[in-house]
Amino acid sequence: MNQIRLRGVLSLFLILTLSFAFSGEALAGPGPHGEEKEVEGFTVELAFKDEEVRSGSSGVLVRLEGPDHTPVENATVVLTADRHADEEDHAQSKSAEKDSHAEEKDSHAEPKEFTLKPGHNAGEYEGKVSFSSPGEWEVHVAFTVDGSERSASFLVDVLPGGGPWLLLGSFFGINTAVIAAAGVMRSSQNKKIKDASK
Amino acid sequence: MIDEKPVKTEFRLPPKMPELLPVKSTEKNLLDTPLISRFIRSRWFPGIFQWPTLTVFVLIMYQLVLGPASAHDNFGTALTWVLWWPLIPIIFLFLGRFWCAICPFATLSDLVQKFVGHRRAVPKFLKKYGIWIIDAMFILITWSDHVFGVVESPVGSGVLMMGLTTGVVVSGAFWERRTWCRYLCFLGGLSANYAQSGMLALRGTYDICKTCVAAACYKGTEKAPGCPLFEFPKTMTSNANCVVCGDCVKNCPNDSIRLTLRLPTQELWFVHKPRLEVAFLAVVIMGIVFVQNVTMLEIWGSMLAWLERVTGTDSYAVTFTITFLIAMLIPVSLLAGTALVGKKINGESIAKNFTRFGYAIIPLDMAAHIGHNLFHLLAEGKSILFTGVALFGREIQGISPALMGSSSIQMLQYALIVLGSLGSLFVAYKISQRSYGERALASFAPYALLILFLMVVNIVLFMLPMSMRM
Numbered sequence: 001m002n003q004i005r006l007r008g009v010l011s012l013f014l015i016l017t018l019s020f021a022f023s024g025e026a027l028a029g030p031g032p033h034g035e036e037k038e039v040e041g042f043t044v045e046l047a048f049k050d051e052e053v054r055s056g057s058s059g060v061l062v063r064l065e066g067p068d069h070t071p072v073e074n075a076t077v078v079l080t081a082d083r084h085a086d087e088e089d090h091a092q093s094k095s096a097e098k099d100s101h102a103e104e105k106d107s108h109a110e111p112k113e114f115t116l117k118p119g120h121n122a123g124e125y126e127g128k129v130s131f132s133s134p135g136e137w138e139v140h141v142a143f144t145v146d147g148s149e150r151s152a153s154f155l156v157d158v159l160p161g162g163g164p165w166l167l168l169g170s171f172f173g174i175n176t177a178v179i180a181a182a183g184v185m186r187s188s189q190n191k192k193i194k195d196a197s198k
Numbered sequence: 199m200i201d202e203k204p205v206k207t208e209f210r211l212p213p214k215m216p217e218l219l220p221v222k223s224t225e226k227n228l229l230d231t232p233l234i235s236r237f238i239r240s241r242w243f244p245g246i247f248q249w250p251t252l253t254v255f256v257l258i259m260y261q262l263v264l265g266p267a268s269a270h271d272n273f274g275t276a277l278t279w280v281l282w283w284p285l286i287p288i289i290f291l292f293l294g295r296f297w298c299a300i301c302p303f304a305t306l307s308d309l310v311q312k313f314v315g316h317r318r319a320v321p322k323f324l325k326k327y328g329i330w331i332i333d334a335m336f337i338l339i340t341w342s343d344h345v346f347g348v349v350e351s352p353v354g355s356g357v358l359m360m361g362l363t364t365g366v367v368v369s370g371a372f373w374e375r376r377t378w379c380r381y382l383c384f385l386g387g388l389s390a391n392y393a394q395s396g397m398l399a400l401r402g403t404y405d406i407c408k409t410c411v412a413a414a415c416y417k418g419t420e421k422a423p424g425c426p427l428f429e430f431p432k433t434m435t436s437n438a439n440c441v442v443c444g445d446c447v448k449n450c451p452n453d454s455i456r457l458t459l460r461l462p463t464q465e466l467w468f469v470h471k472p473r474l475e476v477a478f479l480a481v482v483i484m485g486i487v488f489v490q491n492v493t494m495l496e497i498w499g500s501m502l503a504w505l506e507r508v509t510g511t512d513s514y515a516v517t518f519t520i521t522f523l524i525a526m527l528i529p530v531s532l533l534a535g536t537a538l539v540g541k542k543i544n545g546e547s548i549a550k551n552f553t554r555f556g557y558a559i560i561p562l563d564m565a566a567h568i569g570h571n572l573f574h575l576l577a578e579g580k581s582i583l584f585t586g587v588a589l590f591g592r593e594i595q596g597i598s599p600a601l602m603g604s605s606s607i608q609m610l611q612y613a614l615i616v617l618g619s620l621g622s623l624f625v626a627y628k629i630s631q632r633s634y635g636e637r638a639l640a641s642f643a644p645y646a647l648l649i650l651f652l653m654v655v656n657i658v659l660f661m662l663p664m665s666m667r668m
Binding site for chain 2: 055118130131132174175182183186189
């Protein structure tokens with residue numbers, strides 16, 4: 001009986017673990033939306049894979065079109081993300097506040113570069129960009145075509161991250177369930193031993 | 199905690215073979231030093247290390263899951279991948295599997311077991327296939343690290359830790375002792391391999407143990423539980439599964455346990471029963487080191503672009519999996535090919551040659567592993583400080599995270615690879631000498647060539663510029 005119960009608990013654990021592992025994929029948002037800019041005849045479109053951009057890592061897609069409106073292939077596309085200047089001033093003005101250190105850090109930290117890889121369609125480049133905090137950010141798209149570099153900047157409103165509460169909830173839920181199941185099984189086992197010894 | 203289960207009769211003292219029992223009475227027993235002896239026998243050991251590591255682990259988990267989203271700013275990432283991961287193989291070299299005694303996962307397993315543990319016997323399939331499961335887990339974790347970006351994403355690292363924690367909780371809740379550490383933990387498998395190259399040996403004293411019927415070291419007494427990793431010091435010939443937790447020292451009524459220092463790799467010279475899965479793991483680790491090195495090289499981008507052109511897909515999962523399989527297959531097929539040559543020389547089967555000489559790769563594995571991670575520790579070490587002070591709202595700017603210049607790091611890496619290769623060559627020679635008598639040198643020659651080839655490959659990889667983790 002205990003063997004069957006143990007198998008049941010282990011199967012439940014397996015199912016919960018798998019559903020937990022794939023929950024992130026399932027919740028990923030569909031369809032990118034984009035904003036376009038013109039730079040020296042080139043059209044640059046910046047799109048995020050999620051409908052709302054939240055702090056943390058975000059999937060990003062850049063579409064490049066040449067002056068003749070044909071997709072630009074074999075370009076090197078590098079993104080950098082900076083806190084927007086107004087946000088920076090705002091952050092500095094709040095520097096006396098207790099929690100301003102993190103924002104100040106973000107505003108002064110050297111921006112990290114994210115190199116995009118060619119995407120599925122011609123002229124598309126995909127990758128990830130990371131925003132360490134919510135607020136208005138300036139994303140610079142630097143693209144090099146035939147040896148000449150051009151860049152376009154986009155303002156992006158980054159919302160607070162949802163927090164990995166689903167992840168934490170699943171983690172604590174599964175572990176609590178396992179511990180509770182073991183506890184129940186142990187107490188029933190102890191009871192049986194007691195009954196047998198009577 | 200006393201384990202009431204009877205000791206199985208399969209534990210029999212092996213025939214006296216001095217080479218299998220490296221702890222001779224003439225060797226200095228560290229437990230004869232009063233300070234060490236008192237410390238290991240005290241109730242504070244190893245708890246005095248366990249609780250701080252558990253506390254740091256909780257902080258790391260908090261940072262990974264709820265801290266800064268960028269690895270560059272995350273203290274948990276810095277502590278895990280820049281400090282802990284590089285230090286781990288060095289700890290194995292000097293202290294054997296002592297880390298496993300104080301590992302937070304082990305402490306968690308003990309706690310769960312104490313309160314709700316069922317303490318069922320370890321399932322037979324785990325005993326039989328445990329190391330194969332570890333081999334598979336190690337490969338899977340390395341693969342998913344690259345495909346899902348575990349190291350470069352704090353949340354990814356957090357998910358890995360949470361997955362491992364859940365496995366530990368399940369194991370602690372249902373199975374006896376530290377089943378997870380012995381049969382399932384991928385790091386445990388790695389440490390079991392490396393501990394055999396380590397400098398610390400724990401054994402029972404042959405002349406005392408041969409008359410002992412108490413088996414307190416295995417069963418436990420009121421002083422301490424029985425061996426958490428199911429070892430029986432009376433018959434132990436390897437430190438692969440000894441975590442130096444001191445429980446057997448506390449339990450032994452005859453003061454038989456000896457803790458001695460030995461030459462690194464010494465245990466590998468006389469492996470009593472070499473096992474294919476252990477040899478396979480040793481070769482797989484070499485493949486993993488190749489993968490880790492290759493994907494951090496600056497030329498990796500162009501390699502990837504070439505692979506994308508050849509395969510006609512830009513899916514990183516596909517291109518990386520191909521690279522990964524090739525990198526895994528290279529050392530495995532090289533050793534298998536060498537075993538084929540060995541078969542023609544010494545007459546033993548390919549499988550036996552592979553198994554015997556797979557152990558000779560362990561010192562080189564360890565050197566390559568330390569060498570690779572040394573780069574991260576020494577080139578990015580200050581990031582631990584930067585991210586640490588950021589927790590208190592401070593910021594350090596304009597300072598390189600490096601603790602040492604890249605040319606000095608490279609020199610250290612070359613020196614390590616040469617040392618590791620010498621260790622591997624010596625182990626291969628001793629294995630040949632012990633197993634093949636007159637044909638020892640001829641049997642050794644192909645393996646020596648293989649080790650030298652692997653040495654050159656590793657040195658070439660370290661010569662190329664490498665990118666950082668943080």
